[in-house]
Amino acid sequence: MVVPVSAAARPRIPAPTPAALAPPTTATLDKAYMANRANAAEASRMAAAHGDRTRAAVDRAMAAPSRRFLSFDGRGQGLAVEVLGDLAHADRVAVLVPGSDTTLETYGRFRAGAAALQDRLNSLDHRHGTHGSTSRPHTAVIAWLGYETPGTVSTTVLTTGRAEDAAPPLKGFIRELRGVVGEKAHVSLLCHSYGTVVCGRAARGLDVDDIALIGSPGTGADSVSALRTSARIWAARGADDWIVNVPHVHADLFGTTVGFGADPVSPAFGAHVFAAGTGGHSDYFKPGSVSLDNLARIVLGDTSEVTRA
CATH class of the missing domain: 3.40.50.1820 (Alpha/Beta hydrolase fold, catalytic domain)
Structure with missing residues (x-):
């Protein structure tokens, strides 16, 4: 049986650790959304500094005010x-x-x-x-x-x-x-x-x-x-x-x-x-x-x- 192998691993893109948040409730959803947008914005800045414009653009889009993330990890x-x-x-x-x-x-x-x-x-x-x-x-x-x-x-x-x-x-x-x-x-x-x-x-x-x-x-x-x-x-x-x-x-x-x-x-x-x-x-x-x-x-x-x- 012949199986394909993965392509060479992509270099790890620097990103902040995920926001540390308690389990969400209806009262804390907006706080969670805001924290994860901020994390995505920081991830975008770090990816741009690393020279990865594609990831920087993706992270920046996720940091838009209209987006609502319960969790985000840019690593x-x-x-x-x-x-x-x-x-x-x-x-x-x-x-x-x-x-x-x-x-x-x-x-x-x-x-x-x-x-x-x-x-x-x-x-x-x-x-x-x-x-x-x-x-x-x-x-x-x-x-x-x-x-x-x-x-x-x-x-x-x-x-x-x-x-x-x-x-x-x-x-x-x-x-x-x-x-x-x-x-x-x-x-x-x-x-x-x-x-x-x-x-x-x-x-x-x-x-x-x-x-x-x-x-x-x-x-x-x-x-x-x-x-x-x-x-x-x-x-x-x-x-x-x-x-x-x-x-x-x-x-x-x-x-x-x-x-x-x-x-x-x-x-x-x-x-x-x-x-x-x-x-x-x-x-x-x-x-x-x-x-x-x-x-x-x-x-x-x-x-x-x-x-x-």
Whole structure:
């Protein structure tokens, strides 16, 4: 078996340590947003002094007054957790978990998907109330780049190592999120590509209502029951997604498990499979797509209106 190797490591970009903040509450969200914007601004200055104009521009954009980060770390590949919408009053929250090759440099495309989802939620939620009421739901979308993603062309993308490292911070984030939005809020975890492996590792006992697996190579589990979660599990794959060609196997090579097992859209896995249209691997959050519409309905709890595959 021949596997690709990563490109040469990029020199570490200097950046300040992340802002030291207590777990957020509705009363301290604005303080957290301000502290992380200040951290991004300092990271931009340090990257510019280091001669990295690309990273400096990315960090500077994240320091804009309109941006709202629950956390930011400009070191290395970079980490960021951004809120779109009014989290303090949200009763429907979507947390997006990205796949491989998501770094601060490529964060813009990840955020664009989160923004498209928030726009679609806003266009749908005026039509009905939440939990049977006549009032509009309040929605928020969180772009969670809370782990160091593997490179698509790398050995790490073939194993669960990065996912196992990412699961504890994702579980910790969901606990902190519940401290902000409360137990009654409906929280959906939307996981893409290698992010589905992360969600599979974090699923056990996770306090979320729905987990959607899109463009998944597998989760490391052979069935929904093996995920050990009370969340409703959804799965979808676009007709042109190259991930269909990934073998759904486990293989032990020199003590390392390669591959992620069962296909989440297969009947044997047991997920609620929904339509994702004709899109490719990067099209699940494309405005106007079948997949985006269905993801928005899952977040809003309109499960009877989700179109099935």
